[in-house]
Amino acid sequence: MGLALARTLLAEGMDVTIVGRSADRLAAARTELAAARTELERDAQGGLDTVTADIGRAEDVAGLFDRVGQVEHVVVTAMDATGAYGRSADVTTATARAVIDTKLLGAWLVGRHAAGHVTGSITYTSGINAYRPNGSNTIVAAANGALASLAYGLAVELAPVRVNVISPGWVDTPLWDQLGMDKQTAFTQLSERLPARRIGTPDDIAQAFLSVMRNGFITATVLHVDGGHRLS
């Protein structure tokens, strides 16, 4: 989702900084984004920077905002789902803490350190499991659910900076490779039930981020971009 958003923003002529823990994956993302840019008018493209940082580490997040200085918008998609799915009895306490450290505390660290640097908006990414838990994602659902309250609190605290949450449904991304399940079968079964009759794409979510970034009257809002999954 983050990569799709970076591609969209660069095409809109914005300067973009992408962040992750792995320098190798960031280099691969840079190469992929550069390849996409050759197909478009280069003059209309924004600049790209990459920063290696772990959202769960306060010093990394502080260093990130020191480096970028002033920024108009911040979007957070970070999540490492390794070991986090399964019945609660089968999820280790260390894994549960890691989920909270990245998904919730990391999000709070971004809000804390973005203050004074961000002028427009912060958008977090939660997920359908906060609203339709399935018995095998409880700790992730809890962290995702808490992001709504975090956004409401920060929307008041950081106003007039707008703070929102996008809650995606199932989206075909590399995250699914961490879950050890038959992705295609699961996607086919869900597609038949979903009002949208299909699984989401990273670009569906990128367009939603862009809408929330651009609309100056959306704040303290959870926007569900899930193909109607909450009703299925």
Ligand SMILES: NC(=O)c1ccc[n+]([C@@H]2O[C@H](COP(=O)([O-])OP(=O)(O)OC[C@H]3O[C@@H](n4cnc5c(N)ncnc54)[C@H](OP(=O)(O)O)[C@@H]3O)[C@@H](O)[C@H]2O)c1
């Ligand atoms: N895909 C879905 O069906 C789905 C559904 C609902 C909600 N979501 C949520 O949507 C968000 C984006 O998901 P996605 O599918 O795009 O996942 P993804 O393809 O696995 O990408 C996650 C990104 O987060 C980065 N990351 C992980 N841990 C990090 C950390 N501690 N610090 C900094 N960066 C970190 C990863 O890079 P490095 O590993 O290199 O750090 C990776 O670039 C997640 O929050 C996820 O929970 C996804």
